Amino acid sequence: MQSGIVSLIRGIVRLRVRGDHAETLLNRLVDEHMFVWNVSRLGDELEFDLHLSDFFRLRPLLRETGCRMRVVARFGMPFWLARLEKRKMLAAGALVFVTGLYLLSSFVWSVEIVGNKRISDSEIRRAAEQSGIHPWAWKFRLPQMDELSSRLARLLPDAAWVGVSVQGTRVRIEIVENTLPERRELMNPRHLVSTSDAVVTEIFAERGKPVVRRNTRVKKGDILISGIIGDEEMKQVVVAKGEVRGLVWHEYEIRVPLTQNRKVYTGNEHEKFYLVFGNRALQITGYGKSGYAQEVTLAERSMLRWRNVSLPIGWMTEHTKEVRTEEFQIGAEIAKQIGLAQARADILARFGTDARIHSENILHENMDNGKVYMKVLYEVEHIISTERPIVYTDMEDLETKHNKKE
């Protein structure tokens, strides 16, 4: 009824009718169920809008009422089509364009591969090609997504899951790789030998033949776990693996002076203030040397921030504090404790944190020249095994030595 979309498709004509019985014409139009709207009176003309299909039925009614009419405007698709007929090439071109676009978008233009770290791109592309995914492939001839995924997964054994999705003209292949267990390091055939003279307390051979037993005395360089297993007839060289712990005697000579030095702040401070731009600092205040004999400098830098981002602009304060070395005396007992603690820490550092000190014996203690002098014997239990690679030339020597021992 109104000039909606549907009416536009049908075509609308705007007419002006002149005559004495215009109102009768209006009533007749309504009786014949010809929709009429936007009716207004302009002088002695009546103007209204009418559907195109009804326009052709107007003539008899006009004759009936003795009115004349003229067309003032036309809207709608029938008129566009008429105009288009005069421009056939335009219509043809539009059609060619649409068909061409459709055709071109039915190819696969690019294959995108996502998510592969170990598997190479070219390998995946080759597999995809075998399954029919390559540029210039017809999209319609491609099998379903799940079939493509399973085909690719079969062709690529290293992939745990392969996903194929088509987005427009792009085919996207997503790969999730298998997680491989960690590769073990390559190790060369070796024996495990002793690092020092010791008494074996624990021996645990994971691979290789254990040569010594608990409470055996070994010397530095003795084989603890042999990399040659088997007897006379069948021999095999392996990587000896395991752990051997033994009790070792370590002797420490400790000297602790009774006069210690310590650094003390005197309280004098010199401040320097800088403005920081990127990596450069521009000094603002605090010119001049601090003039301290000994000093320690602390710098505090604060950068400007905006929300969570640090800008490269900020300021820095340098405090230079004067320091003085002070001497102070410690008692002999305290010096002794300090010395022993140092020795113990050294043991742990050198022989591992799992070293256990079984006993600490002060063999000799002396205080002279303002220094405490001690000789301490530690009985420490720690790992004594270390590796010695087996070289083929001296394998025979080792064998003979080995046999001789037994």
Add this chain to the structure above:
Amino acid sequence: MPRLGDKLRKLTAQLLDLPKDAVFDIPRFTMIGNVQLYIENHRGVIEFSGDRLKLRLSSGYVEITGKDLVIRAILTEEVFIEGTIDHVYYHA
């Protein structure tokens, strides 16, 4: 004195609470401000000009005067008028 039929109709309308324009065949006017007027149940246009519209009714006629009157839509028994409406004269 109104005819018996009319009296009966009036009684029925009152008892059953029916809308009067359907029962008595009289028009219904829906007016929005003085800009829109929707008339239902008319019998045709007698006269139409920019400032006057006369509509025939089942009994009598109605005359609407105003300025810039435009019939936005017209159906067999309904008419929708827009413009500046000054007076509505009902001649029964």
